[in-house]
Amino acid sequence: MSAVLAVTEQRGGALRKVSHEVVTGARRLADQLGATVDALVLGAGPVSGSDRLGAFGADKVVTLTGAGLGAYAPEGYARAIADRVKAGGYAAVLFAASATGKDLAPRVAAKLSVGLAADVTDVAAEGGAVIASRPVYAGKAILKVKLTGQPALVSLRPNVFTPVERPKAGAAETAAVSVAPGRVTVKDVKAATGSLDVGEAPVVISGGRGLKEPANFKLLEDLAKAFGGRAAVGASRAVVDAGWRPHADQVGQTGKTVSPTLYIAVGISGAIQHLAGMRTSKVIVAINKDKDAPIFKVADYGVVGDLFEIVPRLSEEIAKLHA
Amino acid sequence: MRNAALRIAVCIKRVADSETRVRIAADGRSLDEAGVKFILNPYDEFAVEEALQRKEKAGAGEVVVLALGGPAAQETIRTALAMGADRGILLQTDRVPADGLETAKALAAELKAGGPWDLVLFGKIAIDDYNHQVGPMVAELLDLPCVTAAAHLDLADGNGTAEREIEGGVEVVEFPLPAVITADKGLNEPRYPALKGIMAAKKKPLEVKPISPGAGGVEVLAMTPPPERKEGRIVGEGAGAVPELLRILREEAKVL
Ligand SMILES: Cc1cc2nc3c(=O)[nH]c(=O)nc-3n(C[C@H](O)[C@H](O)[C@H](O)COP(=O)(O)OP(=O)(O)OC[C@H]3O[C@@H](n4cnc5c(N)ncnc54)[C@H](O)[C@@H]3O)c2cc1C
Ligand SMILES: Nc1ncnc2c1ncn2[C@@H]1O[C@H](COP(=O)(O)O)[C@@H](O)[C@H]1O
Numbered sequence: 001m002s003a004v005l006a007v008t009e010q011r012g013g014a015l016r017k018v019s020h021e022v023v024t025g026a027r028r029l030a031d032q033l034g035a036t037v038d039a040l041v042l043g044a045g046p047v048s049g050s051d052r053l054g055a056f057g058a059d060k061v062v063t064l065t066g067a068g069l070g071a072y073a074p075e076g077y078a079r080a081i082a083d084r085v086k087a088g089g090y091a092a093v094l095f096a097a098s099a100t101g102k103d104l105a106p107r108v109a110a111k112l113s114v115g116l117a118a119d120v121t122d123v124a125a126e127g128g129a130v131i132a133s134r135p136v137y138a139g140k141a142i143l144k145v146k147l148t149g150q151p152a153l154v155s156l157r158p159n160v161f162t163p164v165e166r167p168k169a170g171a172a173e174t175a176a177v178s179v180a181p182g183r184v185t186v187k188d189v190k191a192a193t194g195s196l197d198v199g200e201a202p203v204v205i206s207g208g209r210g211l212k213e214p215a216n217f218k219l220l221e222d223l224a225k226a227f228g229g230r231a232a233v234g235a236s237r238a239v240v241d242a243g244w245r246p247h248a249d250q251v252g253q254t255g256k257t258v259s260p261t262l263y264i265a266v267g268i269s270g271a272i273q274h275l276a277g278m279r280t281s282k283v284i285v286a287i288n289k290d291k292d293a294p295i296f297k298v299a300d301y302g303v304v305g306d307l308f309e310i311v312p313r314l315s316e317e318i319a320k321l322h323a
Numbered sequence: 324m325r326n327a328a329l330r331i332a333v334c335i336k337r338v339a340d341s342e343t344r345v346r347i348a349a350d351g352r353s354l355d356e357a358g359v360k361f362i363l364n365p366y367d368e369f370a371v372e373e374a375l376q377r378k379e380k381a382g383a384g385e386v387v388v389l390a391l392g393g394p395a396a397q398e399t400i401r402t403a404l405a406m407g408a409d410r411g412i413l414l415q416t417d418r419v420p421a422d423g424l425e426t427a428k429a430l431a432a433e434l435k436a437g438g439p440w441d442l443v444l445f446g447k448i449a450i451d452d453y454n455h456q457v458g459p460m461v462a463e464l465l466d467l468p469c470v471t472a473a474a475h476l477d478l479a480d481g482n483g484t485a486e487r488e489i490e491g492g493v494e495v496v497e498f499p500l501p502a503v504i505t506a507d508k509g510l511n512e513p514r515y516p517a518l519k520g521i522m523a524a525k526k527k528p529l530e531v532k533p534i535s536p537g538a539g540g541v542e543v544l545a546m547t548p549p550p551e552r553k554e555g556r557i558v559g560e561g562a563g564a565v566p567e568l569l570r571i572l573r574e575e576a577k578v579l
Contacts, residue, residue, distance in 0.1 A: 074459075074469070099489040103471045106423070106456035110463035115422040115540030118454050135549065136453050137354065140345035142547050143452075145421065149540030183468035187484070188495040197490035247474070247509050248488055253341055253450060254365065254508045262578045273341055279549065283576045285568065291557070298552050300576065303568055305561035313562040317569050321579060 002091040004030040005151075006039045006058065007081060008050070009100055013070075015041070015049030018096040018200065020056045020163035025123060025156045026094045027057025027164070032125035035091055038062050039170065040084060042077060044070030054170030056163055061172045068179030071189075072100050075182025078107035083177075085112060090151045092130050094123070097155035098199070105155045114149030119157045119257070121280060130154065138253050138276035158199060159259035160280065192248055196232040203227050204260045206234035206251050206278070210267015210288065210307055214244035219311045220266060226318040234258065236268045252277035267307050270295025287311065329384035331374040332437070333408065333444045334430050334461070335367040337392050337399035338451040345548075352543045354451075361395065363402045366446025368513035369506035373476065374444055375407045376511060385409050387437065391429055391536070393417055397529060404524035405516030411529040412437075421452075422539025427460035429536050435465060440501055447472040447505040458505035468498040474509035 006026035008019035023039050030037045039058035041050045045065055053061050064084065068076040085093055085108070093108070095101040097119040109116040117123075117132035121142075124131050130152035136143045147153070198204050207220045217233065224231035235245035237252055251258055253273040263281035268274060270286070270293055278284070279298055286299035287307050296302045303310055339345075339354060340362045346355040363371075371388065378384040388403040390396045391414040400411035414433060420426050434443060443465070445458030455471075462469030474493075475486035478500065485496045485504065516524070558568045573579045 102455050106459040107463050110460040137345045138341050142549055144545040146542045146544050184498045186494050187497050190493045192492050200490055283578050299555045302557045303564045309562040313565045
């Protein structure tokens, strides 16, 4: 029976949430291919959370341990994964299109000499072949591609493949591998001040020029707090360029692509380059004083009016819900 | 740096401007190019600018821009030459591969023939195909160390340090030269070609080499408009609309 490999991600010895999405996507594809799912975990030692991957659809959890596999190091990781893929004879290999996955997947593809469908929003099997759909031209078109190489390499856009839990434990296999030290080494990771990354938060509240001045982003931070740690504050390019917010928070074509469950655009006009970064969100809410603002064309729900009145009220009501 | 003079290659792509209204061609698989404005990929502008600044700092060297594309990509090369690159090479084909690895193979072959380089620069992503893969693939094919999506770069004594954004932080990465770097926004402020540069660019060498890239392992089945978002609605005006908005988010959208 053929198998699909789900490449998971860990940081500091703990599995990252996006791993659940990759395993979920792999399960979905494997069911269509009539294949099994191996979840691949790489770490210096045991990785916490890997024993729960069975519940997201992994038939087997394969952990590769080695001194060079603690923190992400591109060359060692790419080599270890490519070797495992060659040994395992996989039909497909799935990555997350996270910062790490975007760096890693192309290297593995080149090592295996197969094509890669990157940042896909859908993956399926048709007649035994792997088919993927990916947004192109800033989300203004969807390209449907067939991967003809073996294995098919795919990276999944974060937050699109909602994790599905099922009551099942996967078998576990651990193999020690020795990884030659790579030339590229991560010397340090400077943590950002914000707790949750806009690319990964289930709720994103973004502010634009309508906020008038940087201090007013406090309104959005209060609203994020009301969501109880599930929300991150994003920004339009206009306010990032003005130096009000860090580039890490920018949503859009030259910033991050986000697909949260709930996206709230506050004082953002909805320029095409902004939409490129958030149009695959599940539910979009817009708050803008201009009823003709283009953001209302993509928003599921809009409130027309002054954000300085609406946002505090919203924070109050959301806080009540979570109280 | 081992040599004072720096040899830097920059791979650049001609792409449809992000302002473009996307219409799908009659074949149902590609962009209808009629009336579309094409530009130098914005991330490649950062790469070109970085190459020029590095060369200027070293005081000597050569910046070569390399594009794979149709005859019209000559304009894109001229734009980079007008910014200040020394010469250009067009790997000319009417079929830009859908498979990034095929593009990478063609670029890698040319880079190998024209090397060695101190730096090979790319954009982190092309804003048409959103592949974000060609740079690291070329690095693998040439067996060079590679840092993707660099927003900051320091080079000294044959070694480099780069910063790249990851979820919730910034990674500080060290590597030896020669290396492949893909440029993110924030790396620098690209210059606008001055009139003098535009005039000079017309006389700079631009070599055209016909190639026929392989079909690769990515077959385009269809290009379609994005799924229409269900017609949205205005819930109301002002703070008074907030309770109704919350009711909808809870009961209809079920996201609270
Ligand atoms: C190559 C390129 C790449 C780009 N990449 C990005 C990108 O990644 N991300 C991005 O966001 N943009 C990007 N842009 C910029 C984009 O085109 C817009 O300029 C930008 O998104 C506008 O930001 P904004 O909506 O905050 O500001 P504006 O367009 O000025 O909109 C402000 C909005 O606030 C509303 N407003 C004002 N006061 C109030 C109030 N009191 N209450 C409620 N509403 C109010 C106004 O009605 C208006 O709609 C890019 C542009 C280019 C050319
Ligand atoms: N046809 C091409 N010609 C030259 N460089 C390219 C081409 N396609 C991609 N690149 C380079 O690879 C980078 C990433 O492109 P992509 O992987 O297509 O998103 C671009 O920013 C360019 O630097």
